[in-house]
Amino acid sequence: MVSQAQQEPAAALPHSSSSSRTAKRAAKSMDASPAPPLLLRAPTPSIDLPSAKPAAVFDLRREPKIPAPFVWPRDDARPTSAAELDVPLVDVGVLRNRNGDAAGLRRAVAQVAAACASHGFFQVCGHGVGAGLARAALDGANDFFRLPLAEKQRARRVPGTVSGYTSAHADRFASKLPWKETLSFGFHDGAASPVVVDYFAGTLGPDFEPMGRVYQRYCEEMKALSLTIMELLELSLGVERGYYRDFFEDSRSIMRCNYYPPCPEPERTLGTGPHCDPTALTILLQDDVGGLEVLVDGDWRPVRPVPGAMVINIGDTFMALSNGRCKSCLHRAVVNRRQERRSLAFFLCPREDRVVRPPATGAVAAAPRRYPDFTWADLMRFTQYHYRADTRTLDAFTSWLSHGPAHDAAAATPCSTT
Ligand SMILES: C=C1C[C@]23C[C@H]1CC[C@H]2[C@]1(C)CCC[C@@](C)(C(=O)O)[C@H]1[C@@H]3C(=O)O
């Protein structure tokens, strides 16, 4: 088992960017017209696997074979279907602009209703997130993950939380390690000072304040888009207007940057294993490489990146809020031999103590309750201390809840599930 204590490897991988150059680039790429990226010497992206053995730095770009902990069961890693998933592209501008386009609104509502009743995925355009900001957020991921490991480790994940830097979740799991590095941080608005700026400057130093400003603005845009999508979901489910929007007004969400290096044996591992998102709604900005797949009728169907669009998927918490009408579905991320891939996942989460309960009126209330009342704090704790989110998280959680308070005794330390 990899020790919690993250060993600083003997030598970081050959990276070139210095944090100040990185920070200046982050600021520049957001505001000015898109300047050509700094010609940093392309580092050898890899996954540095901190381990109990001090010098055990896996430079996976040079490994002819992937280390055993990264090998996934055949069923999880089974081949991708050739048939891409036909994910509807929904123009949410009709709602944002409130331009009276009744036909456009009816179309958007129908698309969302059909998608959420089947595989739970749709893509949105007309979202209002500027191309420059989206590019700056993706560039920021490159700039961060290309830093030397020692600098990334300054943001290493705090056990029991999602916030921070992880390399393959090697600090949590002993097997089925995902071929990715991640950086996650919390977002909520209404704080005395910008929480994301404070996170970057406080964790990585003042040089990273410009990067923090990029993600602060990005998260603010994601929050606004989330609330617009909540209105669409109210309309598609026939729920009283404002029920879901109000429920998430004081949301406390998670922003996650995923970085997937090229892999010498992509067919034996996964960038992110099969799972349903435990959160309420995910807004995914992916680069043009591709790798997101959804399980539909037993096949892993690729979701092709649409330039300028964002991928939306329903999570377990919203499946419960819709009493099962909207489906939180299995998805995964595959990797490839040639190209690194980046994706930015904004996970909308309720305020921790809000009781997750579907509306008592309307079509959603007509069917018997599918899930018990719960709080996001409980479900979050379950995924961090008791259960690795996978194909049946909500069912396992419901069963765990029924064991009563005794089950929490095991929560003394974050579990390291296999
Ligand atoms: C609440 C969360 C747990 C995870 C991050 C957010 C929402 C998605 C979850 C996750 C991505 C699902 C797949 C497994 C996981 C361990 C991962 O690969 O990162 C999950 C995240 C986590 O537990 O950190």
Ligand SMILES: O=C(O)CCC(=O)C(=O)O
């Ligand atoms: O990177 C992707 O395409 C998907 C990642 C994902 O599903 C997640 O982080 O929950």
Ligand SMILES: [Fe+2]
């Ligand atoms: Fe996911």
